[in-house]
Amino acid sequence: MGLGSDMYRQQILDHYKNPRNYGELEDPDFTHVGENPSCGDTIRVDVALDDGGETIDTVRFSGDGCAISMASASMLSERLEGMTIEELHALETDDITEMLGVEISPMRVKCAVLGRQVTQDGAKIHRGELDPDRIEE
Amino acid sequence: MGLGSDMYRQQILDHYKNPRNYGELEDPDFTHVGENPSCGDTIRVDVALDDGGETIDTVRFSGDGCAISMASASMLSERLEGMTIEELHALETDDITEMLGVEISPMRVKCAVLGRQVTQDGAKIHRGELDPDRIEE
Amino acid sequence: MGVQEQYPFDVQAVRADFPILDRLVGGDPTTVGQDDSDDTPLVYLDNAATTHTPEPVVDAIANYYRGYNSNVHRGIHQLSQEASVAYERAHDTVADFIGAAGREEIVFTKNTTEALNLVAYAWGLEELGPGDNVVLSEMEHHASLVTWQQIGKKTGADVRFIEVTEDGTLDMADAAEKIDDDTEMVSVVHVSNTLGTVNPIRELADMAHDRDALIFADAAQSVPTRPVDVTDLDVDFLAFSGHKMCGPTGIGALYGREAILDAMSPYLYGGEMIRRVTYEESTWEDLPWKFEAGTPSIAQGIALAAAIEYMDDLGMERVQAHEELLAEYAYDRLTDLGSVEIYGPPGDERGGLVAFNVDGVHAHDLSSILNDYGVAVRAGDHCTQPLHGKLGIAASARASFYVYNTVEEVDALVDAVSDAYDLFA
Amino acid sequence: MGVQEQYPFDVQAVRADFPILDRLVGGDPTTVGQDDSDDTPLVYLDNAATTHTPEPVVDAIANYYRGYNSNVHRGIHQLSQEASVAYERAHDTVADFIGAAGREEIVFTKNTTEALNLVAYAWGLEELGPGDNVVLSEMEHHASLVTWQQIGKKTGADVRFIEVTEDGTLDMADAAEKIDDDTEMVSVVHVSNTLGTVNPIRELADMAHDRDALIFADAAQSVPTRPVDVTDLDVDFLAFSGHKMCGPTGIGALYGREAILDAMSPYLYGGEMIRRVTYEESTWEDLPWKFEAGTPSIAQGIALAAAIEYMDDLGMERVQAHEELLAEYAYDRLTDLGSVEIYGPPGDERGGLVAFNVDGVHAHDLSSILNDYGVAVRAGDHCTQPLHGKLGIAASARASFYVYNTVEEVDALVDAVSDAYDLFA
Numbered sequence A, B: 001m002g003l004g005s006d007m008y009r010q011q012i013l014d015h016y017k018n019p020r021n022y023g024e025l026e027d028p029d030f031t032h033v034g035e036n037p038s039c040g041d042t043i044r045v046d047v048a049l050d051d052g053g054e055t056i057d058t059v060r061f062s063g064d065g066c067a068i069s070m071a072s073a074s075m076l077s078e079r080l081e082g083m084t085i086e087e088l089h090a091l092e093t094d095d096i097t098e099m100l101g102v103e104i105s106p107m108r109v110k111c112a113v114l115g116r117q118v119t120q121d122g123a124k125i126h127r128g129e130l131d132p133d134r135i136e137e
Numbered sequence C, D: 001m002g003v004q005e006q007y008p009f010d011v012q013a014v015r016a017d018f019p020i021l022d023r024l025v026g027g028d029p030t031t032v033g034q035d036d037s038d039d040t041p042l043v044y045l046d047n048a049a050t051t052h053t054p055e056p057v058v059d060a061i062a063n064y065y066r067g068y069n070s071n072v073h074r075g076i077h078q079l080s081q082e083a084s085v086a087y088e089r090a091h092d093t094v095a096d097f098i099g100a101a102g103r104e105e106i107v108f109t110k111n112t113t114e115a116l117n118l119v120a121y122a123w124g125l126e127e128l129g130p131g132d133n134v135v136l137s138e139m140e141h142h143a144s145l146v147t148w149q150q151i152g153k154k155t156g157a158d159v160r161f162i163e164v165t166e167d168g169t170l171d172m173a174d175a176a177e178k179i180d181d182d183t184e185m186v187s188v189v190h191v192s193n194t195l196g197t198v199n200p201i202r203e204l205a206d207m208a209h210d211r212d213a214l215i216f217a218d219a220a221q222s223v224p225t226r227p228v229d230v231t232d233l234d235v236d237f238l239a240f241s242g243h244k245m246c247g248p249t250g251i252g253a254l255y256g257r258e259a260i261l262d263a264m265s266p267y268l269y270g271g272e273m274i275r276r277v278t279y280e281e282s283t284w285e286d287l288p289w290k291f292e293a294g295t296p297s298i299a300q301g302i303a304l305a306a307a308i309e310y311m312d313d314l315g316m317e318r319v320q321a322h323e324e325l326l327a328e329y330a331y332d333r334l335t336d337l338g339s340v341e342i343y344g345p346p347g348d349e350r351g352g353l354v355a356f357n358v359d360g361v362h363a364h365d366l367s368s369i370l371n372d373y374g375v376a377v378r379a380g381d382h383c384t385q386p387l388h389g390k391l392g393i394a395a396s397a398r399a400s401f402y403v404y405n406t407v408e409e410v411d412a413l414v415d416a417v418s419d420a421y422d423l424f425a
C-alpha cells in the first residue's frame, strides 16, 4: 500500500470531520479567501491580531474542500494562535507536512498548503506588502 | 543499384543533352507555361494545330529543368506531332513512363509528366475547357 | 451467465498486447517507472484521459526510428521516399476509418485541441463578426468551449450554449431555438467526457445546415469507442486524438469537408505548406499539406495508422459493445452502493465512462484512496468546469473504460469506493 | 595525420547507437523499410532535414508507453504523477541545456515552425500595426519568412530583409540601417540551413535592444550542433526542433524571456492551459502551461530530454568540432573537383552542411544518382526559395553532417558526385 492510506490516518480524518476553529470572526484584523483551482478547494481565514499587530490572537477558518486541505487548515489554525507574523511567514511546506504527520503525495501538496498560503497572503495584504491582484494561486 | 542509374539510360541523357523540337513557334495556336514548384522545373510548350484544330501539327518546347522533365518533354514533342487532341488527353502517366523506357521513382513522377501536363492544360485552355486560374500544379 | 461471457472479443488476449497493464503501483510516486516499493497491481480506469499503447503501435514507432526515419515530402533519396509513402498513407488510413473521401480531407494536428483551434483561427477569425453566433452545448470540453469563447471575444460573435436537461442529455427544443439564421457554426461534443451522453450529431447537423451553418463534431471520445462515419453524420468538421485510441501522444486528426478546407486560408505558416515563396508573397500547397506547416509528426502519424489498424482488427462495433457492457455494469454496481451519485444518463444509454461522487468523500480524496488500491481514476473537473458548476459540484471522480478493461476491474473499483466511503463515514 | 584522427569523440561507438545506419538501400523505393531488393549501404547526409534517433531515445519512448503512459498535470493516480514528473522535468532539462532561467521559459511546441507561429500570433497580431516593422534576413527559412510575411500582411507592419553579401554573410551595415526606431521584432536564423553561415546573433540582439525591439533566433540548425546559451546571446525568443538533434518528430521548444511570455496572451485554447472557466470568461494557468493547450506531446517531450542527455554526454563543444571538421573536409574535397559551386562562406567558417550545384547536372538528377550510390542528400530549395532566387538558382543539393558521420562517408559523397558529373559531361 502506498501513500493514500497513510495520508488518511486517524488524525487527518478527525480534523476533517471535526474541524477546529471552524467559523468566522465578528471583527477580524484581516480576512482572506483563496482557492486551489485544480481541486476547487476554497478556504477563508479570519485573523485577529494582538501585541500591536505582531502576534496572532485568534484564527477562524471556513470553506469547502478535500480532507487534506480542510484537515491541514484545522491543524494549522491551532498552531497559529500565539505565533508572531514573522513566524507565520517562516512556515514552509515541510513544516506543514511535518505538522500533518503523514507523507503527502506530490499532486496533493497544493491542497496541504492552501490554509497556510491563504493566511500568509492575508497577512501580507494587511500590511500592504502584497497587491491582491498579483496573487499566484 | 536502384532506380537512379536506370533512370539515366543513354536515351534519356541523349534527349536531355540534345533536346528535339526545342524552341518557340512564331505563330502557335496555343502556348502554355507550367512549372513543378517542388523542383523549380519550368516548361513552355507552343503548339500549331491542323485539321480544323483537331490534330497537332507542330510542337516546340522550351524551359529549364532536370534531365527527367526535359528528356520527357523532348521525347513527347516527337510523339505529339500528328496526334489528335483527343489522343493527347488520353495520355496517362503510364504512357509517359513507357515512352521513357525506364522506371521512374515515385518522387520524380511529377518531373516526368510535366511536359504532358503543360500540353494538356494548354489545349484545354485553348478550347475554353479550363480556367487558367484554376490549374493545380 | 457472468457478464464476462458477453465480452465481444477475447479481452485477455487484448491485455497481453499491453505490458503496462502488468505494472505494480503503490510505492514512491516520485520515481518514474516501476520500482521495488511498488506492490499493488494496476487497475487502470482513466482511459477517457488517455489510453494505453499496444505493442504493435510501440513497434511501429520503433521500426520507424530504426528503419526509415527521414524527413518527408521533398526528399528524393530512398529513406525520404519511404517515410513519405508511410506518412501520406497514414492519412488514407484515417480517411477510410471515418468515412472521409480521401487524404485531402484529413489534416494531422497535435491533438483534438489543436484541430479545434485550427478551425477557430483559420475559419472563425475570417468568417465571424458581430451579429453572428456560434452554438455550443453546456457539456463542451474546454478544448471547444474556451476556444470558441475567445474567438467570440476577438470577433464580436455571440457564443451560445444548448442547455443540458436534468437527465444529462441535450435539450433539442433549446437547440432548435439557439440555432438560428445568424448561426455560422455549431460545435458540439459527440460523446461527453463527463456525462457519457451520446449526442444526436446527425440531427444537429441537419439543424445547422438548414440555417446554412457549419457543424464541428468533437469526436475525442467517440472515434476511439464506436464506429464513426463523417458521411452518415453529415458533419463539416470532426476531430479526435491518437492518444485516446491506442495511438501515441502528439498526434490528432482534423476531418474537414474538402470544399470548405479548400476555401480556407492556411493557419500555420512555414515549410511543406507553400508552393511558391518570394520575399513579398506566398502561395499554398494542395490539401491537406496546406494545413501541415513544418516537419510533421511523422512517427506519430504513422503510429496513429497502426493504432487504427489495431482497433479495426478488434472491430469498432465490438469495441462499442465492450464499452457499453462495462459502463452499464459499473453504473449498476456503483448505484447499488447507495452512497454514490452518478452524473448523466442511465447505464444503458451512455458511452464507456461513469463520473460520480461519493457521499462525504471529496473526489480528490477518493482518487487518492483508490490509488492506494491500485485503481487509477481521474478526479477533478475533467475540463468541463462550467458543466460542473451547473451540476453544483466542484469536482467528480471518473472511471472510464477501454478494450482491455474487465468486469473484475470494475469490481475492484466498486470495492475500493465502498471502503473509501466507510473510511469517511 | 588522417582527418579521422582528429575526431573529437569515438564516432564508431556513436554509430553503434543508431541501427538505421546499417540499413541497405537501392531497391524498391515503394516498400517501406528494408527489403530483399536493397543492397547498397546507406550514407545518410540529410541531417539538416532530420537526424537519426539513437537507441537510448527510442528506449525512452518505449519505456514511457510500456511503463508509465498517462495523461499529465491533473491526475492524482500514480501513473499520472510519474508522467507529470517526467514531462515537467523535461522542461527543466531543456532550460538547463540552453541556459534559460527555468521551466517557465520553455514552451513545448510541435516543431520550430509552430514556435515561430506561436510568437507571430500571440505577440505579433497584438503588438504589430502600420508603421511598425519586422526585420528578417534574406537567408530566412520559410518557417520564419512566410510567417512574418503573412503576419505583416494581417497587421500592416512592414517586413524587411537584411541583405546577404556575396560571401554569404549578413551585411551588418545594412542591418544597422534596417533595424530602426520603428522596428518591433528582429527574427534571424542563427545558422543558415542553406549557406551554413553562422550569424552574429548577439550583435543583432544588441542592435534590436538599442531600438527597443525584441529578437527571435531561429536556432533549428544551431542548438543541435553547437553550445547555445540564451543568456549569452541575449535573445528574447529562440526555437528549435527535437527531430534535428537525435530527438523524436513532433516536438520542439520555444524559449521566451519570462516577463515577455508572462505579458503575452495565450495562443491555443483548451484544457491544461486554463485556471478558471465559466461559460462567459476564462483565466489562464501559470507559465509555461498557459501556452500548452490540450494533452501535450508527453512521450515526445520526455524523449527530447533523453536526446538532450545524449547530446550532453557527447558534449556540445565536441559536437561542434566534429561538424566543423566534416564541413571543412567536404568543402575542400568538393572544391577540388572543379565542377562544383558551393554556396556560402568558406569551409572553415561554416556549420556542418554544404549546399552546392554540379556543372551541367540538375540538383534533382544529382540527388537521384547519389541515391543510387546509397548517398542520401537533399535536393531542392531547402525552404529558402527567395534566397535561391537571389543566388539565381532554382535548386541545390545539400549534404549535411551529424555526430555519426565519417570522413569515409564524405569520400563516398565526393566520388558519387564525380561520377554524376562524368555521366552528364
Ligand SMILES: Cc1ncc(COP(=O)(O)O)c(C=O)c1O
Binding pocket: C271, C293, C294, C295, C296, D048, D049, D111, D112, D113, D114, D141, D143, D144, D189, D191, D192, D193, D218, D220, D221, D241, D252, D383
Ligand atoms: C533554419 C531552419 N529553421 C526552421 C526550420 C523548420 O523546422 P521544423 O520543420 O522542424 O519546424 C528548419 C528545418 O527545416 C531550419 O533548418
Ligand SMILES: Cc1ncc(COP(=O)(O)O)c(C=O)c1O
Binding pocket: C048, C049, C111, C112, C113, C114, C141, C143, C144, C189, C191, C192, C193, C218, C220, C221, C241, C252, C383, D271, D293, D294, D295, D296
Ligand atoms: C470531449 C473531449 N474533447 C476534447 C478533448 C481534448 O483532447 P486533447 O487533449 O487530446 O486535445 C478531450 C480530452 O481531453 C475530450 O474528452
